Structures are given as structure tokens and as C-alpha cells.
Amino acid sequence: MATPKTWKSPLTGYENAEPLPDTRHEDGKSFNPPAPLSKAYESVTEPTLPMSKNGFAFHIYFMQSKPSEVKYAHELHERIRREFPELRIYQVWEKPVGT
Numbered sequence: 001m002a003t004p005k006t007w008k009s010p011l012t013g014y015e016n017a018e019p020l021p022d023t024r025h026e027d028g029k030s031f032n033p034p035a036p037l038s039k040a041y042e043s044v045t046e047p048t049l050p051m052s053k054n055g056f057a058f059h060i061y062f063m064q065s066k067p068s069e070v071k072y073a074h075e076l077h078e079r080i081r082r083e084f085p086e087l088r089i090y091q092v093w094e095k096p097v098g099t
Contacts, residue, residue, distance in 0.1 A: 010075045030089060030090045
């Protein structure tokens with residue numbers, strides 16, 4: 001059996017950072033960004049095609065049954081919120097959601 005890969009925490013360098021705000025968007029599912037939104041939220045440049053209100057999205061997938069993956073997913077989520085505070089980012093869901 002192969003040795004599992006260990007990954008450095010995505011929060012390395014943020015150990016003493018201020019806590020992120022928990023203010024929610026009116027939909028109740030996403031965090032309300034603290035900064036003005038990018039113009040890309042209103043209009044999408046070619047060749048990106050708007051699928052919804054935003055022209056693109058990304059997801060963090062992880063195995064909920066593996067504590068190390070849950071921890072890493074939460075740390076990655078926090079790192080993304082810190083690096084891109086202007087993005088409208090949904091919470092981490094503990095179980096799969098959607099269709």
C-alpha cells in the first residue's frame with residue numbers, strides 16, 4: 001500500500017491572523033464579502049459564458065469520513081477567503097448538497 005501524501009496546511013502564515021467575519025449574504029448561504037465586488041460579478045468578459053449570476057464557480061470536494069480531509073478542506077476554504085476577500089464564497093457544507 002502506498003504511503004499517503006501529507007500536505008502543508010493552506011493556512012501556513014495565517015496562524016495569527018484576525019478572525020474572518022461571519023456576516024452572511026441575504027441568501028443565508030454565502031459569506032458577505034467585506035470589500036466592493038469586482039465588475040466581473042455584473043458582466044462577464046468573453047469567452048466566459050455566464051451560467052448564472054457569476055460567470056464561473058469552483059468547489060472544494062473532500063471525503064467527509066476522513067478527518068484529515070475535512071480539516072484540510074476547512075483550512076483551504078479559509079485561505080481562499082483570506083486571499084480573495086472580494087469573492088462571494090459559500091460556507092463549507094458538511095454533507096453533499098445540490099442536484
